[in-house]
Amino acid sequence: LGVIGIGLVVGTWWGHARVLILIGALLLPFAAIASFMTVPIEGGFGYHRFHPANVEELRDEYRLAGGSVVLDLTDIEPSREPIVITASVAMGEVFVALPADAAIEIDANVGAGTLVLLGEYKEGTSVEDRVVRDGSGQQFVLDLEAGIGTLYVENCCNAVNH
Numbered sequence: 001l002g003v004i005g006i007g008l009v010v011g012t013w014w015g016h017a018r019v020l021i022l023i024g025a026l027l028l029p030f031a032a033i034a035s036f037m038t039v040p041i042e043g044g045f046g047y048h049r050f051h052p053a054n055v056e057e058l059r060d061e062y063r064l065a066g067g068s069v070v071l072d073l074t075d076i077e078p079s080r081e082p083i084v085i086t087a088s089v090a091m092g093e094v095f096v097a098l099p100a101d102a103a104i105e106i107d108a109n110v111g112a113g114t115l116v117l118l119g120e121y122k123e124g125t126s127v128e129d130r131v132v133r134d135g136s137g138q139q140f141v142l143d144l145e146a147g148i149g150t151l152y153v154e155n156c157c158n159a160v161n162h
C-alpha cells in the first residue's frame with residue numbers, strides 16, 4: 001500500500017496514476033483486515049479439539065492460522081504447579097473449558113471480534129481483558145489471543161460439546 005501511495009504521488013506529477021488508484025482501492029480491504037492480525041499466523045487450519053487427562057498430555061502452545069481450537073481441561077488431573085497455556089488463532093475461535101473449582105488467571109486479546117470470559121461479554125476491535133479468580137482447585141494461567149474471531153472461556157463441571 002505504501003508503494004502504491006508513493007506511485008500515486010509520483011503519478012500526479014508525471015501522469016498515468018489512474019490504474020494505481022484502482023489497485024489501491026482493491027487492496028484497501030485486505031490492508032484493513034491485516035491491521036487486526038496481532039497474532040502469529042501459524043499452526044494450520046481446521047477444527048482441533050483437545051481433552052487432556054493429565055499435565056503430560058498438555059502442550060505449552062496451541063496455535064492455528066484459521067479455524068477452531070477447543071481445549072477441554074475439565075477432567076485434567078490436578079498438579080501442584082500452575083498449568084500455563086498459550087493459545088491463539090489468527091482467524092477463528094479459541095474455546096477453553098475449565099473445572100468449576102479452578103483458580104484462574106487469564107490474559108486475553110482480540111484484534112476484532114468477541115471476548116467472553118467467565119460470562120463477561122465484550123465485542124469490538126482491540127478488545128482486551130484480564131481476569132483473576134481464586135479457587136480451591138488446579139491453578140490455570142492462560143494467555144489467549146485471536147486476530148479476528150472469538151475467545152470463549154468458561155468454568156464448569158461438564159465436558160465441552162462445542
